[in-house]
Amino acid sequence: MTVADTGDLPANQSDLHRFAFTDALTGLGNKYRLREKLRQLIMERASDPAPFTVGIANLDGFKPINDLFGPSAGDQILCQVAHRLKACIPDGATVVRYEGDEFALLLPLVFERRSAEKMGSMLKEVLSAPYDLGERNVRLSASFGFAIHPFAGAEFEDLLKSAETALYRSKRRGRGQITVYSTEMAEQMKRATQIEQALRNAIIADDVDVHFQPIVSLKDDSVLGFEALARWQDKDLGFVSPAVFVPLAEERGFIDSLSETLLRKAAEAALSWPKELFLSFNLSSAQLLDPATAFNILAVINRTGLDLRRLELEITETAVMSDPETADKIISELRAAGVRISLDDFGTGQSSLSRLCDFRFDKVKIDRAFVSRMLTDSASEHIVKAIVTMCHGLELTVVAEGIEDFAEALKLKGLGCDMGQGYFYGKPAPARATLDYISQRYDGEDGVERRRVSGD
Ligand code: C2E
Ligand code: CA
Ligand code: CA
Secondary structure, three states, X not given: OOOOEOOXXXXXXXXXXXXXXXXXXXXXXXXXXXXXXXHHHHHHOOOOOOOEEEEEEEEOOHHHHHHHHOHHHHHHHHHHHHHHHHHHOOOOOEEEEEEOOEEEEEEOOOOOHHHHHHHHHHHHHHHHOOEEOOOOEEOOOEEEEEEEEOOOOOOHHHHHHHHHHHHHHXXXXXXXXXXXXXXXXXXXXHHHHHHHHHHHHHHHOOOOEEEEEEEEEOOOOOEEEEEEEEEEEEOOOEEEOHHHHHHHHHHOOOHHHHHHHHHXXXXXXXXXXXXXXXXXXXXXXXXXXXXXXXXXXXXXXXXXOOOHHHEEEEEXXXXXXXXXXXXXXXXXXXXXXXXXXXXXEEOOOOXXXXXXXXXXXXXXXXXXXXXXXXXXXXXXXXXXXXXXXHHHHOOOEEEEOOOOOHXXXXXXXXXXXXXXXXXXXXXXXXXXXXXXXXXXXXXXXXXXXXXXXXXX
């Protein structure tokens, strides 16, 4: 019978060799040990190839533990994780500490997706029990990515890259998720890389554009400002939605250059609008993790010469909550400079209302999902009503998104919602068309607004 391999080396290996293949903290093997084991397994099976699986387990929320309780608490947890994994992996399997809070597994007898998922559930269970830190217990969950040989990669590097990709998918879906690398994922990756290349070129060629959607007062339908929305049409890929390319730019680490181009273009367009109209610009979640964001935004706006008091930045609650401290710093710096902050897609995130009250916002945008269901679903209507009441109690302005018809507009007016945005008032339009839209509503001579009920 084979025995579970914990990455320990036979005693006759030289100390140096042992040192190079062992993780000093946990005593497990390290990534070189895993590579070695994997190579052996492939060699053993050369004449009779059968699939096998590699997996990566990554602790969720490990960094805050280190920050909160100190690195020695973090070390204790890593050792306990190592101990648990060692104790529960099947015979013949190997577990190593791959790097940081990531552990990797080699599972020679896991041949297909279903058993990889089962293995993931078992390991997840084992890792979810409380960790003993002496004075206190903490609970952590773990996310998993699995890749099956040879389909997900023939060599060590490729297999681990596939497992990392699967893990990344898990992380994006939240905590405690399990993903097995699939053909579909491989195709999506290929397409994502295509989009990435094209988008990087489009940024350099200044081909990414901004459109503007009006935000109106629900008291008298006058236009108060516009939300800038990114638009990109590639000659080969066609129209690509910002809901696709913005997250991609975040993932691949060039959201800053994309956002800078967009903000510059949006601010330049806003310069030719009447001065009382605001420009609302979306910040991506990754930008709220970067302490340099406030400085960068202020620099771009100052270069264009737009009055900072005309700028609003839309952020989502999920983005605020992923690193509340940094987000708070960025928000405070921007507000100190006169920029207003809107909380976008309100009602869709998972944060608690009390946590949200810790932050200083100026506006809350009710998510389109509630507005579109409001007339047919009384729960949605009650939610909208409650958000309006709560926001007014906190002296926040409320904007309803996604108003598509007159009946919805009427209902929201009745509920006392301050501002509205949606196809009923105007679809996102290019800068030129936006100027026409504005001039239809303003008397060019004296700047007085011709307050019209719109929807055309
Ligand atoms: P969002 O910030 O929630 O933007 C509102 C989305 O709803 C826009 O989609 C807009 O076109 C759409 N919309 C507006 N009114 C209506 C309506 O009445 N009915 C319906 N069905 N839809 C309506 P879009 O332009 O496709 O943008 C999608 C998302 O991409 C945005 O959601 C935002 O999260 C992101 N995004 C767009 N532009 C930027 C940008 O410049 N920077 C960043 N960071 N994110 C952006
Ligand atoms: Ca928005
Ligand atoms: Ca929104």
